[in-house]
Amino acid sequence: MPYDVKLPDIGEGVAEGEIVRWLVRQGQAVKEDQPLVEVMTDKASVEIPSPRNGTIAALRAEEGDTVPVGAVIVSIAVEGEDDDAAGGGHAAPAAHAHGAPAGREAAGPPQPPAGSGAGAGVQATPAVRQLAKKLNVDLEAMTGTGPGGRITAGDVEKAAAGGGDKAAPAATPAGPEERVPLRGLRKRIAEAMRRSLSTAAPFTFVAECDMSAVVAHRAVLKARAEKEGVRLTYMAYVLKALIQPLRDFPYLNASLDDERGEIVLKRYYHLGVATDTPDGLTVPILHDADGMTLFRIAREVQRLADSARGHKLTLEELHGGTFTITSTGAKGGLLATPILHHPQVAILGVHEIKPKPAVVDGKIVARDMTNLSLSLDHRVVDGAVGADFLYAVIERLQAPEAWLAEGDIA
Numbered sequence: 001m002p003y004d005v006k007l008p009d010i011g012e013g014v015a016e017g018e019i020v021r022w023l024v025r026q027g028q029a030v031k032e033d034q035p036l037v038e039v040m041t042d043k044a045s046v047e048i049p050s051p052r053n054g055t056i057a058a059l060r061a062e063e064g065d066t067v068p069v070g071a072v073i074v075s076i077a078v079e080g081e082d083d084d085a086a087g088g089g090h091a092a093p094a095a096h097a098h099g100a101p102a103g104r105e106a107a108g109p110p111q112p113p114a115g116s117g118a119g120a121g122v123q124a125t126p127a128v129r130q131l132a133k134k135l136n137v138d139l140e141a142m143t144g145t146g147p148g149g150r151i152t153a154g155d156v157e158k159a160a161a162g163g164g165d166k167a168a169p170a171a172t173p174a175g176p177e178e179r180v181p182l183r184g185l186r187k188r189i190a191e192a193m194r195r196s197l198s199t200a201a202p203f204t205f206v207a208e209c210d211m212s213a214v215v216a217h218r219a220v221l222k223a224r225a226e227k228e229g230v231r232l233t234y235m236a237y238v239l240k241a242l243i244q245p246l247r248d249f250p251y252l253n254a255s256l257d258d259e260r261g262e263i264v265l266k267r268y269y270h271l272g273v274a275t276d277t278p279d280g281l282t283v284p285i286l287h288d289a290d291g292m293t294l295f296r297i298a299r300e301v302q303r304l305a306d307s308a309r310g311h312k313l314t315l316e317e318l319h320g321g322t323f324t325i326t327s328t329g330a331k332g333g334l335l336a337t338p339i340l341h342h343p344q345v346a347i348l349g350v351h352e353i354k355p356k357p358a359v360v361d362g363k364i365v366a367r368d369m370t371n372l373s374l375s376l377d378h379r380v381v382d383g384a385v386g387a388d389f390l391y392a393v394i395e396r397l398q399a400p401e402a403w404l405a406e407g408d409i410a
Contacts, residue, residue: 003078
């Protein structure tokens, strides 16, 4: 009897996972700890490793399926394994996390079995049924090539193109539109953003910031930082400048517990840094950023960004944020209104720094300027408090030498 591998309990309230991508195929030999499948949960994207050496006997779910924790996702034929040891179903070993946004509670019931509803005799997922409807393919007239005879998306596309079983007239898939399934990290981002907007009462306050002093300070330290293997960015200065204002304005380093009707003030400073990856936006966390020097913050930002893009973030590195920063980069435009990273109540947007005319001592001069946009949950933070906080951050950025002592740098 095959060794059944179940979707493991990844923790933190995760009740289900979406099969994003199979990394093995039926009949393939696998070794212990070899990644089998990439699964997206509400908290992270994880690779489930093989618990045994053996051969893939059956894939129990298709890409795009949502399965509950504890459900069998793959069966492995293990040579010499007796029925008593192999047949009971087993949770996979610890998974390795990829970047994904937190922010949605465990979802409700999983998708119904492939054979439920109309055409119950057909083995096909809801996504495949939708594709068949779009391409005018009759599933009941088809023979599937997937696990257990299940009809796959490839079977449907082949039938639509005239290369497989079909009872309906041939359809032409090409046209002026293309439909891409909303799945994986993009699906989780969509869910988190919608939940944020439907839960909080967001508003955004924007102010200009003269970054000339930071630009000059960084220019002095740049060679030293490079010698120590540090890529010193403006983001590191912003992160370092945030700590004292967050202490002075604790309602911005907070969350709202809707169920208990309590504002939770955090006396720790875990700063999230929104990071662009090929799969979508990810928010890794700098834990205890208040204890970090400027150079250490720069190192951690780079390390977390590299890990996010390389799918190597741990679950801990994705959880526990108290305040988030997002940068629009060199193509930042004039300003943006960041969406709150629920349940946090504040997020700071940093825009492009570039020379602009400014009035200094009654004269028009070129200064390195940027806009900072602070989005807040008005249920917790009033506009005056948010403005005072942002101006406190700006005051520090406009005079970094006043608070960055040598012990705060390296």
